Amino acid sequence: MSTFDPTHHLPDDLLERIRERAAVHDRENTFPQHDLDELREAGYLSILVPSELGGAGLGLEQAAILQQRLATASPATALSINMHLVWTGVAKVFSDRGVPGLEFVQRGAVAGEVYAFGISEGGNDLVLFGSDTDAAPRSDGGYSFTGTKIFTSLAPVWTQLGLHGLDTASDDAPKLVFAFIDRTDAVVTRDDWDTLGMRGTQSRTTRLSDAIAKPEHVVRRIDPGPNPDxxxxxxxxxxxxxxxxxxxxxxxxxxxxxxxxxxxxxxxxxxxxxxxxxxxxxxxxxxxxxxxxxxxxxxxxxxxxxxxxxxxxxxxxxxxxxxxxxxxxxxxxxxxxxxxxxxxxxxxxxxxxxxxxxxxxxxxxxxxxxxxxxxxxxxxxxxxxx
Missing domain, CATH: 1.20.140.10 (Butyryl-CoA Dehydrogenase, subunit A, domain 3)
Incomplete structure (x- = not known):
């Protein structure tokens, strides 16, 4: 860690441009598209992906330093990018521990996919341990999700949404299902983000109506409640x-x-x-x-x-x-x-x-x-x- 240079991944001139734009996005309640474009170009979306897969090969300790640095320029940009980095970070936790299943997230991050975090639900204080979203099993091993997610950062731009829902139909139900869905007509993003702060995150409400996760993008089926998975x-x-x-x-x-x-x-x-x-x-x-x-x-x-x-x-x-x-x-x-x-x-x-x-x-x-x-x-x- 002694040789880690944060300015290599977040140069001072990039930070200054992001800082200048932050006030505009806060005032106009808009998503910082140029920030995302420049960060993607700089390889920032794949900082937690192993170098052998085309990423920067950084650890969570280094990513945390970079996110502190990015937040000094634009907290909203840092917070929205956080949600993408969470999924690439979880993929790193899996790969570091020899757990398969999230390699597609690592490859996707290198290819330019933007991952959003679809866990929060109104009134669901169980958070990771339960869900009001219905996860209906499909004959091919995939799932279709119906429900409402709130605080979906990166709402205007995400290409893959990582989410969870509750399977109550399978023989071993209930099971919490964690999966990823594409952005399709089955997903409606409401233009309802008008908040006191963190306006640039555009963390809008997401309505799912039989949104399909392919079998290869169903990551985990676990028992609801506290779980060592x-x-x-x-x-x-x-x-x-x-x-x-x-x-x-x-x-x-x-x-x-x-x-x-x-x-x-x-x-x-x-x-x-x-x-x-x-x-x-x-x-x-x-x-x-x-x-x-x-x-x-x-x-x-x-x-x-x-x-x-x-x-x-x-x-x-x-x-x-x-x-x-x-x-x-x-x-x-x-x-x-x-x-x-x-x-x-x-x-x-x-x-x-x-x-x-x-x-x-x-x-x-x-x-x-x-x-x-x-x-x-x-x-x-x-x-x-x-």
């Missing part, structure tokens, strides 16, 4: 760590903007820049102390995934915990940055104003604060009685 660990580990990375990147950018502003603003009272004001210095130090804790935590857990460390049942506490700490930290840092920057940051044209709105989305991603605390309580106190 690699698909559950793969999704949970990559999803949580890359989410933590995006929000940690937001914090980094907010800290940088606060420092820049403090060094430029001058106090009429003292005649000195605000960087010499003891209260401002305390705020910036508080931000830095909070931020500095997260990158090494993310790196350590991502390296453990890459190196197949065995944390047993503690994995879920560790992963949900680092995601929760990252979003809490990021929100705190952005709050403080707004105060350091002063009233100018309240204007919608100010980058900090956008970061302030974007960072709020972190609390709504799994694991939410309630789930993270419940997982930690069970790990330390044991399960609830009865």
């Amino acid at each position: 690699p698909i559950v660990f793969g999704i949970f580990s990559v999803f949580e760590l890359l989410l933590a990375s995006v929000y940690t990147g937001i914090a980094r950018r907010a800290l940088e903007l606060a420092v820049q502003t403090a060094q430029k603003r001058t106090s009429k009272k003292s005649g000195k820049t605000y960087s010499q004001d003891p209260d401002i210095r305390w705020r910036v130090a508080d931000m830095a102390l909070a931020y500095d804790a997260l990158p090494p935590q993310i790196a350590t857990l991502a390296r453990d995934v890459d190196e197949r460390a065995d944390h047993g049942p503690r994995w879920f506490t560790l992963l949900s915990g680092v995601k929760h700490r990252a979003v809490v930290m990021a929100k705190h840092v952005v709050d403080e940055a707004m105060l350091v920057a002063g009233g100018g940051s309240y204007f919608s044209s100010n980058e900090l104003s956008r970061l302030y709105r974007d960072v709020l989305a972190g609390m709504f991603h799994p694991s939410d604060p309630e789930s993270a605390h419940s997982t930690a309580a069970s790990a330390w106190l044991g399960p609830l009685d009865g």
Whole structure:
């Protein structure tokens, strides 16, 4: 890892172009197509694919660093690309552990496929452990999916949707089915993404009406509920760590903007820049102390995934915990940055104003604060009685 150079995969000039476009996509509520085009051209969609298959051959630890860097330019772009990287990351978890079934995702990423994440459903707090989407078995071994998925990032551009549904018709039912579907007329994407922040992700609602997954794209059939299957660990580990990375990147950018502003603003009272004001210095130090804790935590857990460390049942506490700490930290840092920057940051044209709105989305991603605390309580106190 000592020789890893993030600028090789995300050059400074590319980041600056992405940063300039971010304000436009936020204001106009549009998808950052040019960002995706440039990232695809740079090979970013296949950073987690092994080099022998045409990818960059990076590990999750390196991808997490890159996602933090991308989020400093455009949180919405980083968050949307996250969902593609989750599936390529799960494919890497599979291949690293000798589990077959997701090689087509790795080949597809190199070929230019864009993978979206179709797991979230309105009111389904079981998340990975259950689904309200019907997965109907077909005679050829494939499945047809009918239901509604929410928060489908990359909605205007994805070519393959990785999703789950519940099979209640087979002899061994119920089974949770994880599969990938093509974009066809059986998939309707609603133009309903008009949100406070993360507007560029265009995470629209997706309606499925007998959307077909080919037999070779049916990845897993598992029992509903908590399950040790690699698909559950793969999704949970990559999803949580890359989410933590995006929000940690937001914090980094907010800290940088606060420092820049403090060094430029001058106090009429003292005649000195605000960087010499003891209260401002305390705020910036508080931000830095909070931020500095997260990158090494993310790196350590991502390296453990890459190196197949065995944390047993503690994995879920560790992963949900680092995601929760990252979003809490990021929100705190952005709050403080707004105060350091002063009233100018309240204007919608100010980058900090956008970061302030974007960072709020972190609390709504799994694991939410309630789930993270419940997982930690069970790990330390044991399960609830009865």
